[in-house]
Amino acid sequence: MHQERICHWLGRRTCTHNRTFLDLPAPIRRRIYDYAGLFSGKSIYVHSLKQHHEDLDGENHNKKIFESDPCDWCDTLHFTFRLLQTCKAVYAEVSAVVYSENVFLVPYRAVDDGLRILGNITPHACNKLTNLFVHLSRVGYCPGNYILDDIKIEPIRKSRVAAWQKAAKHILTYSNPQKLSLYFICNVYPQMRIVPDVLAPFHDFPGSLKDCALRLNYSKDNHSKDDLYYMARQAAIIVSDKPTHLDQPFRFLDLPQDLQQSILKYTDLITPTNEVRWNPQRGFYYKFPREELSAEYYDRRVFQYCADYHFELGCFCMRDHCVYSSRCRCWRPPQALFLVSRAMCESSRAVFYSYNRIIIIPLVGIWKGRSPLLAGLETFIFITKFLKPDTLSYLRYLELVCPPFQTHDPLTSSDPVPYVHWQSIIDSLRTHANLPALTIAVYMTRFEPPIYSIGNDSRQRVTDKAFEEGNFTMDSDQDLTLRPYLDILLPFRSLTRMGRFFEINCRLSEVEMCLEQKVMGSGYDSRALGKADIKLSQWLQAVRSYFRDSH
Structure with a gap:
C-alpha cells in the first residue's frame, strides 16, 4: 500500500x-x-x-x-x-x-x-x-x-x-x-410437492444455525396450514438445535400445584387483555383490540408489531402467517397446554378460567335484535353443555351479553323452555361455582324503532343508537317498564352468596342500580365494590367509541 x-x-x-x-x-x-x-x-x-x-x-x-x-x-x-x-x-x-x-x-x-x-x-x-x-x-x-x-x-x-x-x-x-x-x-401453497426440496x-x-425463522405461506386460511406449520417448525428446530447438557428433562408436574399455576400465568393461557369470548359456533376466540379504541385501557405493548417483524423482508408472526419463529411472542390459542396430560390440563384450566374474563357473545351478534325469550340460550349451552361441572369453580368473572330486544316482548310465555334454561344455569352455578369469588356482569338493552315507516338503513341507525343509549320510556310503573329486564335478572336472586353482580346499560346508571338491587337486595351498592374501576370489555369499548366518533 x-x-x-x-x-x-x-x-x-x-x-x-x-x-x-x-x-x-x-x-x-x-x-x-x-x-x-x-x-x-x-x-x-x-x-x-x-x-x-x-x-x-x-x-x-x-x-x-x-x-x-x-x-x-x-x-x-x-x-x-x-x-x-x-x-x-x-x-x-x-x-x-x-x-x-x-x-x-x-x-x-x-x-x-x-x-x-x-x-x-x-x-x-x-x-x-x-x-x-x-x-x-x-x-x-x-x-x-x-x-x-x-x-x-x-x-x-x-x-x-x-x-x-x-x-x-x-x-x-x-x-x-x-x-x-x-x-x-417461500410461500409454497399450492405447490406442496416442492416443500421437501425447499426444506x-x-x-x-x-x-448449524443460531436461530431460524421459516415462513411457508403468507396466509393461514387454507386447509394445509397445520401441515406447513409443523414442517416449518421441525426444520427450524433441527437446523438450530442447541447442544444441551441436561441428563433428563425437568419434571414440571412434580412442583406444588400453586407453583405450577404461578408459572403457567406467564404463558398464553392468559390473553393480553385478560378476556376471551365464546359462542356456540366458534367456541373460545380472541380479538386483538384496536389501538385507537383501547390504548387508554390496556398496556400499549399489546398493539406493537410482532418481535419478528422486519420491514425490509416481511413478517414472521406466527399469529398471522404460516410460519415458525422462536422470536415471535404474540398471543396464540394455548390448546397444546391442555393436551399434555390430565394433570397439566387441570392446572391450565385453573389459570385460564381464573385469570380471564369469560364473555358469552350471542349467536346473532351484538347488533341484531332478538326476543328476550332467547336471552339465556348461549349461557345455557356454555354452563350446562360446554363446561364440565368442576370447571365452574374456577370462574371468576362471567360476562353475559344479551342482544337488544323489543320492549313489548316480556319473558312470560306459555312455553316453559326459557324458564327451564335460566333455572338450569342458576342451579349449576349454585352447585358448582365458587360464588363468593364470582363476579357476574349482564349487559342488555332494548330498542323501540319508530312505528312510522322508514327504510332499512334508517331503521339500522335508529336501532344502533337505541342499542348504545338504551331507549327507555319511563312511566309511573317502573317495574312494569323494566319487566323484560326483571324476567331475565330475577333468577339470579337465588345465588345468595354471589360476590358481585353488575348490570350494564350505557348512560343509565340509575336503572342499573335499580336492577342490581332487585337481584342483590336494597342495600347493595356496586360502586362500592369497584364497578367503576373495572375495565370495559373490548366489544363494549368498540361500541362506545363507534358512537362517540359518529356524533
Whole structure:
C-alpha cells in the first residue's frame, strides 16, 4: 500500500517515521473506519450490478430532495467497497465487520442473482455471516397467473429451488456454528410437492444455525396450514438445535400445584387483555383490540408489531402467517397446554378460567335484535353443555351479553323452555361455582324503532343508537317498564352468596342500580365494590367509541 506520508503534508522534507496505519491498535483503526463511513449496522441487498439498488432500496433514496443530490447510502457503500480493495490486511478487518455487523437480504425481485452470489462468496465471508434473509417467493402461486405490483406471479421453478439448495449448502457448510440467524420465506401453497426440496438444506445441517425463522405461506386460511406449520417448525428446530447438557428433562408436574399455576400465568393461557369470548359456533376466540379504541385501557405493548417483524423482508408472526419463529411472542390459542396430560390440563384450566374474563357473545351478534325469550340460550349451552361441572369453580368473572330486544316482548310465555334454561344455569352455578369469588356482569338493552315507516338503513341507525343509549320510556310503573329486564335478572336472586353482580346499560346508571338491587337486595351498592374501576370489555369499548366518533 503506497501513500504519501503525513509529514509531507506538514511541510517536512524528510520523514523518519517507520510505522503505518496498520501499526495502530485495532480499536483505534475501527474507530477511524467508522468515522470515515464504514458500512455497518445496516441492510445490504444482494443483487447483480445490472440491477440498480434504487429498485430494491428506494426508501433511502427517497430521502433525497433533488434527483441530482448525492446519496449518502451509495457513498457509504462505495467507500466500503474501496476499503475492501486496499490490501489483504485491511480486507480481512473490513470484511469481518461487513459480514458480521450487517444484515444481508436476498429480495424476491433479485432472488436468482442473489442466490448465485451467495453460492460464490468465500468461506471466510460465510464464517462471518450473522444475519441472512432469503425471500424465495413473494406470494403463493395462482394457477391463472396474475400481476401484483407490476410483478408477474409465477410458480416456483425447479431451477430456483436447485439454486437455493446450492447456496444454502455452501453457506451452512462454512458458517460458524450457532452464529448465523437465517430468515427464510417461500410461500409454497399450492405447490406442496416442492416443500421437501425447499426444506432439505435445513435437515442436512442440524445444529448449524443460531436461530431460524421459516415462513411457508403468507396466509393461514387454507386447509394445509397445520401441515406447513409443523414442517416449518421441525426444520427450524433441527437446523438450530442447541447442544444441551441436561441428563433428563425437568419434571414440571412434580412442583406444588400453586407453583405450577404461578408459572403457567406467564404463558398464553392468559390473553393480553385478560378476556376471551365464546359462542356456540366458534367456541373460545380472541380479538386483538384496536389501538385507537383501547390504548387508554390496556398496556400499549399489546398493539406493537410482532418481535419478528422486519420491514425490509416481511413478517414472521406466527399469529398471522404460516410460519415458525422462536422470536415471535404474540398471543396464540394455548390448546397444546391442555393436551399434555390430565394433570397439566387441570392446572391450565385453573389459570385460564381464573385469570380471564369469560364473555358469552350471542349467536346473532351484538347488533341484531332478538326476543328476550332467547336471552339465556348461549349461557345455557356454555354452563350446562360446554363446561364440565368442576370447571365452574374456577370462574371468576362471567360476562353475559344479551342482544337488544323489543320492549313489548316480556319473558312470560306459555312455553316453559326459557324458564327451564335460566333455572338450569342458576342451579349449576349454585352447585358448582365458587360464588363468593364470582363476579357476574349482564349487559342488555332494548330498542323501540319508530312505528312510522322508514327504510332499512334508517331503521339500522335508529336501532344502533337505541342499542348504545338504551331507549327507555319511563312511566309511573317502573317495574312494569323494566319487566323484560326483571324476567331475565330475577333468577339470579337465588345465588345468595354471589360476590358481585353488575348490570350494564350505557348512560343509565340509575336503572342499573335499580336492577342490581332487585337481584342483590336494597342495600347493595356496586360502586362500592369497584364497578367503576373495572375495565370495559373490548366489544363494549368498540361500541362506545363507534358512537362517540359518529356524533
